[in-house]
Amino acid sequence: MPIEIKELTKKETKKIILSLVNFNPVYCVMCKNRKGIVQRFFLLNVSVKNNKIHKKVKKLLMNKFGLTYYGYAEENPRVITTAKCPECDNERMEWDY
Numbered sequence: 234m235p236i237e238i239k240e241l242t243k244k245e246t247k248k249i250i251l252s253l254v255n256f257n258p259v260y261c262v263m264c265k266n267r268k269g270i271v272q273r274f275f276l277l278n279v280s281v282k283n284n285k286i287h288k289k290v291k292k293l294l295m296n297k298f299g300l301t302y303y304g305y306a307e308e309n310p311r312v313i314t315t316a317k318c319p320e321c322d323n324e325r326m327e328w329d330y
């Protein structure tokens with residue numbers, strides 16, 4: 234089964250999994266910037282439950298959206314989140330756990 238990915242709005246994500254919306258990037262690990270970090274949410278047709286799926290999701294994110302890192306919440310691993318620093322384009326953030 235091919236993996237499908239669809240971008241969600243913050244509002245849509247809130248309805249599915251509120252905890253992920255409250256899970257925010259705090260600062261960029263590369264340049265320590267805290268301002269203007271863009272967080273995005275995506276819905277998958279599968280759960281990120283093993284490494285094989287993780288690799289496929291990563292590839293899909295890269296090909297479709299040019300993103301390389303994502304996070305998710307254990308309670309619903311079908312929704313993933315990404316963030317990008319406007320200063321240096323880095324996608325690795327310190328997250329607010």
Ligand SMILES: [Zn+2]
Pocket residue numbers: 261262263264265266318319320321322323
């Ligand atoms: Zn940065």
